[in-house]
Amino acid sequence: MSNILITGGAGFIGTALAKKLKSLNHTVTLIDLEEKFSSIHDGFERFNLDIRYYKNFDQLNNLNFDYIYHLAAQTSSAISQEEPELDVNTNVKGTLNICNFARQCKAKKIIFSSSMATYGDKNGKIKEEDSQNPLSNYGVSKVAGEFYIKMFKQFGIENTIFRLFNVYGPGQDMSNLRQGMASIFMAQSIMSNEIKVTGSFDRYRDFIYIDDVADALLYGLDDDTNSKIYNVGSEKATTVKELIDMIIKVNDTAETDFKVINIGAHEGDQFGSIADVEKLKTLGWNPKTDINEGISYMYKYAKEVLK
The missing domain is CATH 3.40.50.720 (NAD(P)-binding Rossmann-like Domain)
Known part of the structure; x- marks a missing residue:
C-alpha cells in the first residue's frame, strides 16, 4: 500500500x-x-x-x-x-x-x-x-x-x-453561496422560498x-x-431550469411556494459544457448515479446540515 x-x-x-x-x-x-x-x-x-x-x-x-x-x-x-x-x-x-x-x-x-x-x-x-x-x-x-x-x-x-x-452531492459546502451551482440552489431552496439565478435558465452543465x-x-x-x-463527467447536459425543477421536486416545501428570480449574469461564466468520457471508460470506469437520484441524496444531506 x-x-x-x-x-x-x-x-x-x-x-x-x-x-x-x-x-x-x-x-x-x-x-x-x-x-x-x-x-x-x-x-x-x-x-x-x-x-x-x-x-x-x-x-x-x-x-x-x-x-x-x-x-x-x-x-x-x-x-x-x-x-x-x-x-x-x-x-x-x-x-x-x-x-x-x-x-x-x-x-x-x-x-x-x-x-x-x-x-x-x-x-x-x-x-x-x-x-x-x-x-x-x-x-x-x-x-x-x-x-x-x-x-x-x-x-x-x-x-x-x-x-x-x-x-x-452530499458533503458539498452548503454555506458557500458563491461556488457550486447545485449546492447554491439547494441551499437557497432550504433556507428561503427564493432561488436566485445568475444568467440564462438555458445554460447547461454536466453534473x-x-x-x-x-x-x-x-x-x-x-x-x-x-x-x-x-x-x-456524466456525458449528459442538464439546464439550469431542469436542475431547479429537480431541486424543487424533492423539496418538502410546496412547489407553489417557491420564487425563482434571475439576478443577472457574472463575468467568466460558461454557457455550457458536456464531457466526452470515453477515454476514462476504457479504464473500466462508468458513472453510476443518475442526477435525479443524486439530487435526492443531496437534499437529505442538505436538510441535516442547514437545520
Whole structure:
C-alpha cells in the first residue's frame, strides 16, 4: 500500500477521496486550512497548511509520500473575477509549491484535479484533445496548474490530470453561496422560498456525482494513466431550469411556494459544457448515479446540515 498526501483533503472532493483510499488500506495524510477540518477527519493524520506559502511545508519535512493528490484550490469562477490575485496565489503559486514539495519528498506522481473551465464554451461533447480557451481567471489558473505539473515530469515526477465537470452531492459546502451551482440552489431552496439565478435558465452543465468522481480519481494510482488527461463527467447536459425543477421536486416545501428570480449574469461564466468520457471508460470506469437520484441524496444531506 502507498503513502498518499491529499491537498485540500478536508474539502468536498478531498474528504470523499480520503475515505475511499483509507478503505483500500492506503496511508492517507490530509493538508488543508485549519477551519476546513472537522470531526469527520479525526481518523486521518492532518496538517493545517496554506499552500500559498512554501515555508508552510516545513512541517512536512520528515515525511515522504508516494503519491500527491492535488485538489486544493480557489474554485469559484465568480470569486476569481473579483479577486484574481487570490486565485493566482492559491491555484498557480500554490500548485508550483506542491510541485516543488513533490520533488523534495521524492513523490513519484502528482494526480491533479483540473476543471472543465479550462475549455471555455464549446458545442457538443468536449474531448480531452480539444483546445483550451478559458473564460475566467479560474480557468486560466487551472491551465497554468496543468502546465506546471506536466513540466515537473523532467524531474522524475509523473502525473495524471483529471478535468472535473460539475461535481455535486452530499458533503458539498452548503454555506458557500458563491461556488457550486447545485449546492447554491439547494441551499437557497432550504433556507428561503427564493432561488436566485445568475444568467440564462438555458445554460447547461454536466453534473457528476461525488462518489463517481472519487472512483475516477482512484485510477490516478495506476501506471497506465501516467502522463494522461481524463475528463470526468456524466456525458449528459442538464439546464439550469431542469436542475431547479429537480431541486424543487424533492423539496418538502410546496412547489407553489417557491420564487425563482434571475439576478443577472457574472463575468467568466460558461454557457455550457458536456464531457466526452470515453477515454476514462476504457479504464473500466462508468458513472453510476443518475442526477435525479443524486439530487435526492443531496437534499437529505442538505436538510441535516442547514437545520
